[in-house]
Amino acid sequence: MSLLEIKNLHAxxxxxxxxxxxxxxxxxxxxxxxxxxxGSGKSTLAQVLARRETYEITGGEVLFDGKDLLAMKPxxxxxxxxxxxxxxxxxxxxxxxxxxxRSAVNAIRKYxxxxxxxxxxxxxxxxEKMKLLDMDEKFLNRSVNEAFSGGEKKRNEIxxxxxxxxxLAILDETDSGLDIDALKIVAQGVNAMRSPERAILVxxxxxxxxxxxxxxxxxVLVDGRIVRSGGPELALQLEDQxxxxxxxxxxxxxxxx
Amino acid sequence: MTQGTRETNLATATQALQNYAESFSGLEKSAASREPxxxxxxxxxxxxxxxxxxxxxxxxxxxxxxxLSAVAQTPFRLVHNGHHLPSRTDVAAHRIPGAACELxxxxxxxxxxxxSAGKLPNGVKVGSLANEIAANPRAVEPxxxxxxxxxxxxxxxxxxAFVEDGAYVHIPKGVIxxxxxHLLFISxxxxxxxxxxxxxxxxxxxxxxxxxxxxxxxxxQGEKVLCNTVTxxxxxxxxxxxxxxxxxxxxxxxxxxxxxxQQGRTADVASHSxxxxxxxxxxxxxxxxAGEGGECLINGLFIGRDRQHLDNYMLVEHASPHxxxxxxxxxxxxxxxxxxxxxxxxxHKDAQKTDAKQTNRNLLLSDTxxxxxxxxxxxxxxxxxxxxxxxxxxxxxxxxFYLRSRGIDETSARRLLLFAFASECLDRMKExxxxxxxxxxxxxxxxxxxDASRRxxxxx
Numbered sequence: 001m002s003l004l005e006i007k008n009l010h011a012x013x014x015x016x017x018x019x020x021x022x023x024x025x026x027x028x029x030x031x032x033x034x035x036x037x038x039g040s041g042k043s044t045l046a047q048v049l050a051r052r053e054t055y056e057i058t059g060g061e062v063l064f065d066g067k068d069l070l071a072m073k074p075x076x077x078x079x080x081x082x083x084x085x086x087x088x089x090x091x092x093x094x095x096x097x098x099x100x101x102r103s104a105v106n107a108i109r110k111y112x113x114x115x116x117x118x119x120x121x122x123x124x125x126x127x128e129k130m131k132l133l134d135m136d137e138k139f140l141n142r143s144v145n146e147a148f149s150g151g152e153k154k155r156n157e158i159x160x161x162x163x164x165x166x167x168l169a170i171l172d173e174t175d176s177g178l179d180i181d182a183l184k185i186v187a188q189g190v191n192a193m194r195s196p197e198r199a200i201l202v203x204x205x206x207x208x209x210x211x212x213x214x215x216x217x218x219x220v221l222v223d224g225r226i227v228r229s230g231g232p233e234l235a236l237q238l239e240d241q242x243x244x245x246x247x248x249x250x251x252x253x254x255x256x257x
Numbered sequence: 258m259t260q261g262t263r264e265t266n267l268a269t270a271t272q273a274l275q276n277y278a279e280s281f282s283g284l285e286k287s288a289a290s291r292e293p294x295x296x297x298x299x300x301x302x303x304x305x306x307x308x309x310x311x312x313x314x315x316x317x318x319x320x321x322x323x324x325l326s327a328v329a330q331t332p333f334r335l336v337h338n339g340h341h342l343p344s345r346t347d348v349a350a351h352r353i354p355g356a357a358c359e360l361x362x363x364x365x366x367x368x369x370x371x372x373s374a375g376k377l378p379n380g381v382k383v384g385s386l387a388n389e390i391a392a393n394p395r396a397v398e399p400x401x402x403x404x405x406x407x408x409x410x411x412x413x414x415x416x417x418a419f420v421e422d423g424a425y426v427h428i429p430k431g432v433i434x435x436x437x438x439h440l441l442f443i444s445x446x447x448x449x450x451x452x453x454x455x456x457x458x459x460x461x462x463x464x465x466x467x468x469x470x471x472x473x474x475x476x477x478q479g480e481k482v483l484c485n486t487v488t489x490x491x492x493x494x495x496x497x498x499x500x501x502x503x504x505x506x507x508x509x510x511x512x513x514x515x516x517x518x519q520q521g522r523t524a525d526v527a528s529h530s531x532x533x534x535x536x537x538x539x540x541x542x543x544x545x546x547a548g549e550g551g552e553c554l555i556n557g558l559f560i561g562r563d564r565q566h567l568d569n570y571m572l573v574e575h576a577s578p579h580x581x582x583x584x585x586x587x588x589x590x591x592x593x594x595x596x597x598x599x600x601x602x603x604x605h606k607d608a609q610k611t612d613a614k615q616t617n618r619n620l621l622l623s624d625t626x627x628x629x630x631x632x633x634x635x636x637x638x639x640x641x642x643x644x645x646x647x648x649x650x651x652x653x654x655x656x657x658f659y660l661r662s663r664g665i666d667e668t669s670a671r672r673l674l675l676f677a678f679a680s681e682c683l684d685r686m687k688e689x690x691x692x693x694x695x696x697x698x699x700x701x702x703x704x705x706x707x708d709a710s711r712r713x714x715x716x717x
Contacts, residue, residue, distance in 0.1 A: 050662050054654075078664035090659040094677025103673065104663035111664065143677075160663065 001066055003028045003199045004049075004168055010059035011048050018044040020224035021060065028167070029196040033210055034203045035235060036221035037243040042203045043087055045221065046172040049201075050084035051077045065167065078104075079111035081167030085157035085174050092144040097156070100144045101126060101163055108164060129162040133189050150177035158189040169193065170201045175209035187212030207239035222247055269330040274311065280335045281418055288421075293394050296420065299402045303417030310411045319409075322597040322629040323539060323568045328511050333452035333483050335419070336364040336445075343443055343476050345371060351443075351474050355690030357436035358383055363443050365453030365484075366422045380429040383438055386458055387422040396427065401458055404489045404519045410541070412513045416454045416487040423456035423486075426469060430462035430493070437468035437501075437691045442486065444506060446479030457488040461496045463521070468499040470691050473514075475507040475534070483511040494521035494548060501691050502542075505534035505698060508563065515541040520580075522548030529686055530557035530586075531695050532567045533702045543572045546580035546608070557586040558682040560702045561594030561626070568597035571615075575608035575641075582612075587682050588619040589675060590626035591706045600645065601633040608638050615645040620652065620678055622706065672707035679703065 004026040011019040018041045026032055036042050048055050049062065051074040062069040069077060092100070098119075106116040123140075130139065133155050145153050154174055161169050171190065175183055190200065190213050202213055210218070210232065218234040219226045220243075227246060228234065238246070281304050289297070312329040313320040348361055348371050358375030360383060361368045367385035377383060390397050407414040424440045442455050459469055473484060484506065492498045504512055512535045520526055528542050544553045559567040567590075573582045588596040598617040619628045632645040652674050660670035679699050686692040 052658055052662075073667070074658060074661035075664050075666045075670075078662055084662055086659065086662075090653075090655045092656050092659070092674070092677060094680045095673055100660075100663075100673075103665055103669070104660075107664040107666065107669070164663065 002026060002063075003065060004201075005063040006060070007062070008060040009045075009048070009062060010057070011044060011055045012058050013044070013055050017058070018055070018224055019048065022221070022224070022226055024219060024226060026168070026199045026201060028199055030217065031194065031200045031202065031213065031215045032217045032219060033215040033235060034201065034219050034221050035205065035207070035238055037247065038205065040221045041224045042205075042221055043172055046084055046170045046201075046203050049077075049170055050074060050082060075107065078164075079108050083161050083164055083166030083169045085154075085161055085169065085171045087173040087176065089145045089153040089157055091146045091148075093146050095144050096141050097144050098123065098126065098140040101160060104160070104164060126163060129159055132162065132192060133159050134185050135159060151179065151182035154178055154186055155182065155189070158186050161193060162189060167197065168199050168201065170203065172203045173205065174202070175204055175206065183209065184212060207235045210235045220246055269332070270326075273330060273332045276332045276334060277307070277415070284335070284419060284421070291391065293390070293398070295398055296390065296394075296401075300418050300420060303407055303414045303420075306407045306414035307411055307418055310414070313411055319570065319599070322595075322599075323537070323566060325537070328483060328537065331450045331481055331483070333450045333481075336447065336451045336453055342368060342371065343445065347476055348441065348443070351441055351472060353437070353439045353470065353472070353690055353694045355436055355693070356439035356470070357434060359439045359441060360384070360424055361441045361443065362423065362455055364445055364451065365442070365455045378432050378434065381432060381434065382425065382427040384425055385422055386425040386456060389425040397425070397458065400460055400489060400491055402489075404491070404517045404545070405487060405515065410515065412485050412539070413487055413515050416456060416485050416515070419454040420456045421454065423458070426457070426459040428461045428465040428467050431464045432462070433465065434467040437470050437689065439470045439472065442471065442473045442484065443476050444473070444482040444484050444510060446475065446477040446482060446509060448479055450481045450483070452483040452485060455484070455486040457486070459488065459490045461490075461492050461498050463493040464495045465493060466497040468501070468687075468689070468691055470501040470503065470694070472501075472503045473506050473512060473534075475510055479509075481509050481511065482506070483513070485513045487515045488517065490516065490518045490526070492518060492520045492524040492526045495523050496521065497525045499527045499529065499687065499691070501695065502528070502530045502540065503695065503698060504530075504532045504538055504540070507534060508536050508565070510535045511537045513539045513541075516543065518542075518544035518553070520544060520546050520548060520551040520553060523550040523552075524548060525552045527554040527556065527685075529682075529695070530559075530569070531682075531698060532557070532559040532561075532569070533698055535565065535567070537566045537568075539568045539570065541570045541572070543574070544582070545574040545576055546582065547576050549577045549579050551577065551580045553580070553582040554685065555582065555584040556682055556685045558588075558679055558699065559586070559596055560589045560679070560699070560706065561596055562591040562706055563594065564592070565594045567594070569599065570597075571600045573602045573613065575602070575604045575611040575613060578607065578609045578611070580608065580611055582614070584615040585682065585685065586617045587678060588617070588628055589622065589678065589703070589706065590619065590628060591622040593623075593625045595627045596629070598628070598630045598647070599633065600631070602635070602643060604636040604638050604641050604643065606637045609640045611638060611641040611643070613641070613643045617647040618678075618681070619647070619649045620675070621649060622652065668707050672703050675703045675707060676700065
């Protein structure tokens with residue numbers, strides 16, 4: 001059984017159809033990338049999978065681990081093992097990073113019928129993961145993402161992923177706003193998470209992150225549909241030729257045009 | 258409103274005023290034999306002033322956002338002695354762990370049998386104002402009623418007319434109290450509407466340091482209660498004083514409190530208000546920075562739900578040079594609750610180099626909650642820095658989704674975000690028993706609101 005099965009997914013926001021029939025299958029152990037031009041629906045797909053309620057599902061289905069993902073609330077999806085690394089991580093003044101992460105870990109443990117962790121057990125684990133991402137300890141007590149630089153925010157997303165250990169990690173434009181050093185650290189963090197039980201979906205506009213996180217499959221999303229799939233070489237081809245050729249190909253082939 | 262109901266309202270209001278007059282003459286007769294002349298004068302002036310003004314209406318600029326007709330029309334009676342006392346178990350629920358001592362007042366009167374004196378440094382006096390007036394009137398006379406302005410506030414006048422008991426706290430020069438003094442005011446519900454008038458006098462000597470907590474709670478089910486309370490706090494030169502006003506009475510309660518602070522030279526005073534209970538609440542905080550170099554922090558949080566009305570009226574007077582005042586009030590309003598923040602700053606002619614700041618931030622959790630926020634700056638000196646700002650917002654959907662996407666359920670996520678907002682006020686309180694107690698009060702109230710707003714959203 002596949003870990004994630006997206007079948008003919010349609011989604012609208014404010015009456016505009018963004019996803020127009022997406023099909024995608026992801027198996028545990030695989031890393032896939034979704035590439036596409038701006039406005040193609042990449043982020044919408046990522047957010048729909050994380051169950052953001054601003055999008056209305058107008059058709060299709062999504063099975064996660066055999067369960068109906070579209071029937072889940074965001075917190076249920078998270079507890080089942082879906083994780084979204086945000087393109088724009090949200091600043092939350094007044095809640096410390098450490099407290100936030102422990103609340104999340106415990107919410108998930110509680111959902112799974114496991115015992116909650118106290119700060120004494122949790123902090124060493126958190127510190128260890130922070131070291132991996134080269135994050136200073138001061139981030140423990142700082143408010144979530146508040147006054148973090150772009151790179152710090154992205155690293156914080158990967159830290160959360162490392163701590164929450166999801167079955168499916170979706171990285172939404174995680175490379176945007178990162179310099180090359182930060183990019184390498186983030187990629188390292190992601191690669192350390194690759195495992196036979198876990199699938200990773202890397203959503204990106206540019207190919208450069210895929211030099212560091214080599215995907216098994218690359219899919220090209222244009223105008224709400226996946227128009228081409230291939231191996232990692234497809235990403236290089238896109239980098240070379242741009243999206244224009246694919247886009248014009250799609251539009252040209254469309255009978256409605 | 259029809260002519261008929263208007264007449265009825267007027268009739269009930271007149272009846273209510275008659276009640277006050279009867280109560281007052283009753284009190285005068287019974288107190289005449291035992292009280293000093295200066296107190297009698299104070300009392301008479303108070304009642305005379307109330308007689309002139311009656312209760313304020315919304316036509317009064319200072320009461321524009323708070324309709325008191327429910328208070329004016331209720332025939333409140335004074336609670337007489339001989340009432341049944343709450344049990345020790347009733348009181349135990351409101352204890353503050355770590356407090357140095359705990360004074361309990363039932364319907365405004367000191368209840369020695371429920372109080373615990375604790376161990377206080379030599380010379381510190383914490384007890385009943387009535388006892389102090391009887392035993393040592395000379396200590397009280399120079400302060401009682403000397404700072405409060407009964408001309409500008411009918412409730413202050415009324416409280417003064419009915420001065421009987423409350424807390425008397427005296428901290429001598431140089432004494433540092435490590436643990437807080439807890440003053441617990443219990444309003445008991447009776448089978449008729451009742452009013453009580455706690456009157457507190459806190460005198461802190463030069464270089465002294467102390468924390469005083471006023472905690473207002475209700476007991477039992479019954480008719481409405483009006484608690485009209487006044488505290489005069491005299492902070493001597495270089496003293497460091499924290500004052501807490503915690504309002505957690507039930508939804509049958511009206512509470513009008515006035516904290517009048519008189520600050521000496523380089524005195525450092527913090528007023529923390531936490532309004533969580535009550536039907537109609539008016540919280541007056543009036544510091545006068547009378548000595549040079551004083552610092553005043555006016556910090557508050559109000560959490561309203563259902564039909565609660567929580568009105569905060571700040572009047573910060575800079576009367577001397579080089580003083581600083583910082584007002585920070587945060588409001589969280591849900592349901593049909595209404596909040597008011599009126600932040601008035603007066604910088605007198607001689608108060609050069611004043612640095613006054615005011616911030617009011619509000620979260621409205623429902624379409625029917627309402628906030629009125631009004632800064633009012635009157636500056637008569639030319640070399641001053643005064644800033645003010647107000648914000649009104651909602652829980653950020655982005656933040657809510659972010660938390661939920663990490664597995665935190667919606668109610669807990671809301672509670673976390675509300676608590677983060679409330680923490681801005683909490684963080685301005687020094688670590689210690691008072692802050693821990695306040696934190697629990699806040700958590701308790703926010704849990705309720707987080708759930709309620711979720712239900713509401715699902716219902717809509």
